[in-house]
Amino acid sequence: MKIRPFRxxxxxxxxxxxxxLCAVVLxxxxxxxxxxxxxxxxxxxxxxxxxxxxYSDPVTINGIQIPLGANYGILVFIIGTLASSLIAIxxxxxxxxxxxxxxxxxxxxxxxxxxxxxxxxxxxxxxxVELVAVVPSVVFGLWGVAVLVPFIGKYxxxxxxxxxxxxxxxxxxxxxxxxxxxxxxxxxxxxxxxNRESAFALGATHFEVVSKVMLxxxxxxxxxxxxxxxxxxxxxxxxxxxxxxxxxxxxxxSIFSPVSTIASFIVxxxxxxxxxxxxxxxxxxxxxxxxxxxxxxAVNATAKLLTSGALSVRNRK
Amino acid sequence: xxxxxxxxxxxxxxxxxxVALGAAGTAHAATTLVETGSSLLYPLxxxxxxxFTAANxxxxxxxxxxxxxxxxxxxxxxxxxxxxxxxxxxxxIVKKNPGMLSIPLAISAQxxxxxxxxxxxxxxxxxxPILAGIYSGKITMWNDKAIKAANPGVKLPAHVIIPxxxxxxxxxxxxxxxxxxxxTPAWAHTVDYGTAxxxxxxxxxxxxxxxxxxxxxxxxxxxSIAYIGxxxxxxxxxxxxxxxxxxxxxxxxxxxxxxxxxxxANSIVTQTPPDERISMVFAHGxxxxxxxxxEYAIINTAQPNAETATAVKTFLNWALTxxxxxxxxxxxxxxxxxxxxxxxxxxxxxxIH
Numbered sequence: 001m002k003i004r005p006f007r008x009x010x011x012x013x014x015x016x017x018x019x020x021l022c023a024v025v026l027x028x029x030x031x032x033x034x035x036x037x038x039x040x041x042x043x044x045x046x047x048x049x050x051x052x053x054x055y056s057d058p059v060t061i062n063g064i065q066i067p068l069g070a071n072y073g074i075l076v077f078i079i080g081t082l083a084s085s086l087i088a089i090x091x092x093x094x095x096x097x098x099x100x101x102x103x104x105x106x107x108x109x110x111x112x113x114x115x116x117x118x119x120x121x122x123x124x125x126x127x128x129v130e131l132v133a134v135v136p137s138v139v140f141g142l143w144g145v146a147v148l149v150p151f152i153g154k155y156x157x158x159x160x161x162x163x164x165x166x167x168x169x170x171x172x173x174x175x176x177x178x179x180x181x182x183x184x185x186x187x188x189x190x191x192x193x194x195n196r197e198s199a200f201a202l203g204a205t206h207f208e209v210v211s212k213v214m215l216x217x218x219x220x221x222x223x224x225x226x227x228x229x230x231x232x233x234x235x236x237x238x239x240x241x242x243x244x245x246x247x248x249x250x251x252x253x254s255i256f257s258p259v260s261t262i263a264s265f266i267v268x269x270x271x272x273x274x275x276x277x278x279x280x281x282x283x284x285x286x287x288x289x290x291x292x293x294x295x296x297x298a299v300n301a302t303a304k305l306l307t308s309g310a311l312s313v314r315n316r317k
Numbered sequence: 318x319x320x321x322x323x324x325x326x327x328x329x330x331x332x333x334x335x336v337a338l339g340a341a342g343t344a345h346a347a348t349t350l351v352e353t354g355s356s357l358l359y360p361l362x363x364x365x366x367x368x369f370t371a372a373n374x375x376x377x378x379x380x381x382x383x384x385x386x387x388x389x390x391x392x393x394x395x396x397x398x399x400x401x402x403x404x405x406x407x408x409x410i411v412k413k414n415p416g417m418l419s420i421p422l423a424i425s426a427q428x429x430x431x432x433x434x435x436x437x438x439x440x441x442x443x444x445x446p447i448l449a450g451i452y453s454g455k456i457t458m459w460n461d462k463a464i465k466a467a468n469p470g471v472k473l474p475a476h477v478i479i480p481x482x483x484x485x486x487x488x489x490x491x492x493x494x495x496x497x498x499x500x501t502p503a504w505a506h507t508v509d510y511g512t513a514x515x516x517x518x519x520x521x522x523x524x525x526x527x528x529x530x531x532x533x534x535x536x537x538x539x540x541s542i543a544y545i546g547x548x549x550x551x552x553x554x555x556x557x558x559x560x561x562x563x564x565x566x567x568x569x570x571x572x573x574x575x576x577x578x579x580x581x582a583n584s585i586v587t588q589t590p591p592d593e594r595i596s597m598v599f600a601h602g603x604x605x606x607x608x609x610x611x612e613y614a615i616i617n618t619a620q621p622n623a624e625t626a627t628a629v630k631t632f633l634n635w636a637l638t639x640x641x642x643x644x645x646x647x648x649x650x651x652x653x654x655x656x657x658x659x660x661x662x663x664x665x666x667x668x669i670h
Contacts (some may be wrong), residue, residue, distance in 0.1 A: 050515030055407040069509070150537050150616035161479055161538050163523050204324035246484030246524020248516050258523055268526065272486030272513035
């Protein structure tokens with residue numbers, strides 16, 4: 001067989017990314033192995049997280065050494081992660097769909113009445129939207145602490161406390177809106193002229209053309225964009241840590257309750273976990289990371305199902 | 318372990334080479350020391366570095382702020398030569414790593430700050446049991462009878478208390494929860510102490526990130542209460558927060574001042590064991606402030622080579638003498654070590670090789 005160096009090197013390069021991913025997952029599974037055995041399935045349903053007394057002698061339970069009183073349960077953080085991300089999506093989707101439609105449909109109308117000396121509007125506006133996507137998350141966090149949290153505390157939250165689920169969700173929504181808006185805009189721009197024009201020729205209003213012809217055509221892209229955005233929201237760490245109110249051992253009861261997300265909780269606990277002589281705390285944090293990975297995987301798989309049409313009502317005939 | 322040692326040595330060699338090349342005028346290569354850990358000690362290290370390296374041109378000292386837990390862990394692994402920690406090493410860690418030392422560098426304290434509209438210029442009196450009640454959700458209102466009893470004549474508002482705690486691992490959480498444990502048996506039996514504890518579920522309670530996060534969370538939330546390291550007392554004052562008087566072991570209410578923290582330190586001096594792992598929290602003394610602590614350097618007695626060991630000793634001895642000058646310490650509101658503690662520390666430093 002002929003050896004093809006170019007193809008071989010491409011193969012090597014293309015295998016590198018999945019190999020790195022497998023290595024990370026494998027490491028997480030092996031490293032957290034002891035914690036998975038010790039925590040059992042209750043890990044996912046327990047509300048209490050307790051590193052135990054790191055300053056007394058460790059105790060041995062079922063042959064595994066743990067700090068006295070240690071108890072690892074992450075239901076609070078799973079719910080915090082899902083709730084903040086889902087609310088963020090609920091806020092971001094209408095915003096970004098609106099922005100994308102405006103840029104694709106309304107701006108050309110404006111463009112027609114633009115005086116000559118003015119630069120084109122659409123490139124400028126869409127660049128602004130894209131610019132939001134590259135703002136570092138800690139900047140959003142700072143804005144959240146300085147502006148959003150006092151605002152929520154003063155005008156919205158009955159307890160007067162602005163740190164919590166709503167603040168985290170709004171900060172996340174701002175971060176993911178440009179992701180959804182730009183992917184949607186790109187595909188709206190690619191819709192063929194003839195589709196729009198035939199709809200207009202049938203007597204459809206502009207609103208009907210957008211809502212009944214164009215949006216259904218970009219449904220797949222919209223879902224793809226949402227999934228991309230959800231991936232970022234689920235894993236966001238710093239900005240959430242700064243505004244979420246860092247709940248522990250308590251489930252949120254309202255949209256103003258403090259929450260913790262998985263990613264921000266790992267960051268906040270790692271330092272203390274490192275001084276655990278039995279290492280069980282760090283292993284349990286690795287197990288949480290594994291859970292986050294599974295959640296992200298599940299989100300992606302659902303999106304694949306949605307976009308492939310397997311769940312679509314229309315294709316069921 | 319072997320590989321990491323090799324990597325570290327080659328890294329150190331490369332660094333030393335770079336330094337030597339950079340400072341072509343000096344006669345020999347500088348020894349590189351790396352410090353990491355406590356974010357409370359970090360500002361002090363930053364004040365120390367320029368003066369120390371000016372006095373000891375043969376030693377290069379790099380400082381990073383990561384957190385006490387990282388300081389301890391990286392010092393044990395040998396990734397850094399000096400780990401900085403607000404908390405001394407636990408029995409468990411010392412048993413596992415008998416060569417690790419906890420050497421006090423300075424004395425710090427912690428204020429209990431509150432945001433009570435109209436009352437922030439008054440030093441509200443609070444005790445360990447009251448704070449334990451607030452942080453475990455048993456005392457929920459500012460006009461609770463326990464707080465009223467401690468503050469006769471103060472018009473306390475009928476408003477829900479918002480307790481703020483640190484979400485990140487912190488030496489401040491360590492000494493705060495130690496105060497609650499020492500003064501309140503119920504707290505010691507349930508939550509106990511640590512750099513991150515399993516906070517009881519309190520409706521409306523908030524977690525904040527870092528001392529600066531504590532200050533902004535307390536400022537943004539009227540009727541809140543927070544524990545904040547004294548090195549941030551200027552920021553807390555600027556944010557308009559009040560400072561509480563705390564009940565000490567002798568039953569008196571005290572503010573964190575040089576005098577009251579000094580009393581706490583002096584009462585611990587005679588009890589400090591040779592390994593210097595002792596809590597200064599809830600110390601006896603008529604006017605002793607109850608939340609004070611030694612700030613520690615976490616050092617491995619076995620350094621990779623003689624030059625590094627000498628450099629570490631030089632630095633620690635400098636920190637205990639010239640470095641304990643008030644011109645550095647007053648900037649971060651720390652206090653110098655009593656002479657007897659300096660002697661104990663020097664005995665520990667002599668063990669490094």
